[in-house]
Amino acid sequence: MGTKLCPKIILEGTRLTLKTEMAFALNEHERIVGPRKYRYHSPLISAEWCALTNVPWGRGLINFNPDEESRAMEAYRTWVRLFELLPYYSWIVDRFHLSTQVYQLAAHRKHYDFRWLEERLRPLGFHLVFSHRSPESFASAREERLKVSGNPAQYDDLDVFVREQDRLRGLVNESILPVLHLDISDNDVPAAVGRIADWMEETGGLRAP
Numbered sequence: 001m002g003t004k005l006c007p008k009i010i011l012e013g014t015r016l017t018l019k020t021e022m023a024f025a026l027n028e029h030e031r032i033v034g035p036r037k038y039r040y041h042s043p044l045i046s047a048e049w050c051a052l053t054n055v056p057w058g059r060g061l062i063n064f065n066p067d068e069e070s071r072a073m074e075a076y077r078t079w080v081r082l083f084e085l086l087p088y089y090s091w092i093v094d095r096f097h098l099s100t101q102v103y104q105l106a107a108h109r110k111h112y113d114f115r116w117l118e119e120r121l122r123p124l125g126f127h128l129v130f131s132h133r134s135p136e137s138f139a140s141a142r143e144e145r146l147k148v149s150g151n152p153a154q155y156d157d158l159d160v161f162v163r164e165q166d167r168l169r170g171l172v173n174e175s176i177l178p179v180l181h182l183d184i185s186d187n188d189v190p191a192a193v194g195r196i197a198d199w200m201e202e203t204g205g206l207r208a209p
Helices: 019-026 066-085 097-108 115-124 135-146 158-174 189-202
Strands: 008-012 091-094 126-132 179-183
Touching (some): 008 115, 019 091, 019 126, 126 189
Parallel strands (some): 008 091
16 A cells, blocks of 8 residues: 555635636546545635625635634634644645735735644645736636635626735745646636646655645
8 A cells, every 4th residue: 555645735816716616526536536436525715715704605714704804713723733734635725815915905904824734734744825917817717616605706807806806816836835836717627637636646645744
């Protein structure tokens, strides 16, 4: 029996860049988590969970209010400690600290320095995938999303996503984690997941350091 697969992937990007679709696909991809004869629940987590408020589309680790800062930072410390305690497992993360930085700077004019977080994630083998698309492709992505969205009003202004994507790109370029810039303008999730698998294999990210 060879060494086990335990990739650790953070998917970052603005809305409509198919991060969640890729996260689910990665979590069942044979080259990422190995062949499976039956389905089981491997970890797939997100800072986008609205777990701080008891309402739909409420607040979470990305869009917390200033008075919830201590809870949000403690949650981030808890997540990274859990990763350190359980290093030999696959972790797929759908939006995390960079999304928090972008939102908090835009909404509350406060910059959160997550260098401490990345310095703990890097030795564990975490890799960062930045999912982005061309500005003109957001419209077609919105049309597909509106077919299933329970909150369609959030997609009214596509310029918001274009600006957020530009801000995220700047943070991604400053990250100390290994980074893959992934263009999803063609909306081809299987091909994108294949590119991620290739990159993870090339960089040694499929197995623990």
